[in-house]
Amino acid sequence: MNRLLQKERSIVTGVPGTTRDFIEETVNIGGVPMRLIDTAGVHDTEDALEMAGIRFTMERMDDAGIVLFMVDCSVPLNDDDVDIYNVVRNREAILVINKIDLGDEGGVGGIVDRLKGLPWVEISALYNKGIEELKSAVFRVVTYQGGFGDVPSIVPNVRHKVAIERAVVASKRVVAGLGTGLPAELLAIDLKEALEGLGEIVGETTTEDVLDKIFKRFCVGK
Ligand SMILES: Nc1nc2c(ncn2[C@@H]2O[C@H](COP(=O)(O)OP(=O)(O)OP(=O)(O)O)[C@@H](O)[C@H]2O)c(=O)[nH]1
Numbered sequence: 001m002n003r004l005l006q007k008e009r010s011i012v013t014g015v016p017g018t019t020r021d022f023i024e025e026t027v028n029i030g031g032v033p034m035r036l037i038d039t040a041g042v043h044d045t046e047d048a049l050e051m052a053g054i055r056f057t058m059e060r061m062d063d064a065g066i067v068l069f070m071v072d073c074s075v076p077l078n079d080d081d082v083d084i085y086n087v088v089r090n091r092e093a094i095l096v097i098n099k100i101d102l103g104d105e106g107g108v109g110g111i112v113d114r115l116k117g118l119p120w121v122e123i124s125a126l127y128n129k130g131i132e133e134l135k136s137a138v139f140r141v142v143t144y145q146g147g148f149g150d151v152p153s154i155v156p157n158v159r160h161k162v163a164i165e166r167a168v169v170a171s172k173r174v175v176a177g178l179g180t181g182l183p184a185e186l187l188a189i190d191l192k193e194a195l196e197g198l199g200e201i202v203g204e205t206t207t208e209d210v211l212d213k214i215f216k217r218f219c220v221g222k
């Protein structure tokens with residue numbers, strides 16, 4: 001949290017259970033404003049205050065657009081790490097392997113092997129290492145630079161969302177059509193549909209709906 005914000009916002013101590021209430025700040029990553037939330041680390045405890053903090057962690061994690069799942073590579077993974085992995089493995093999450101100043105290469109390899117499937121970044125929060133790589137990983141996940149798949153996580157408004165979905169669905173049909181050897185004339189229909197979806201965003205396709213809005217707002221010669 002502190003390294004991403006470039007300020008001392010969260011208390012850091014060697015005492016497990018330091019963070020209890022979650023701490024929320026705004027951060028700009030690659031031009032995308034985000035709400036960053038630091039929460040209590042999840043571990044077995046009987047302490048009522050810590051348990052309340054861990055409950056917050058689970059709730060915040062449920063609501064989060066992306067989870068930065070941090071593990072310590074200087075000690076073996078524990079059951080709590082694996083439990084969190086099972087919660088986040090099918091979500092937008094980045095595995096953040098911290099304390100690489102202490103861990104050896106084999107340790108990191110073992111972690112990635114065990115917690116597989118997540119994009120991962122190695123950092124040393126203490127020595128401010130790997131933070132730019134972490135920011136790039138977050139940026140990639142929010143802007144979805146992984147190819148076709150789900151629609152991007154961040155879309156400025158519903159009109160853009162609908163347009164992107166239209167383009168993605170049509171593009172997938174083109175890819176499928178290429179695979180099955182569909183004739184070019186038929187592929188062209190889907191390709192045009194995809195282009196029109198993107199065109200709605202960059203302003204090259206004008207739909208009735210957008211024209212209506214323009215007339216309503218600006219009364220252009222109506
Ligand atoms: N060597 C090393 N120590 C680190 C690194 N990052 C954090 N630490 C140390 O690890 C200890 C715990 O750090 P915290 O930031 O309080 O850890 P936390 O995960 O927020 O812990 P809780 O708030 O208790 O859940 C502190 O003594 C830090 O100085 C790192 O990259 N390398």
Ligand SMILES: [Mg+2]
Pocket residue numbers: 010011012018019039040041
């Ligand atoms: Mg903390």
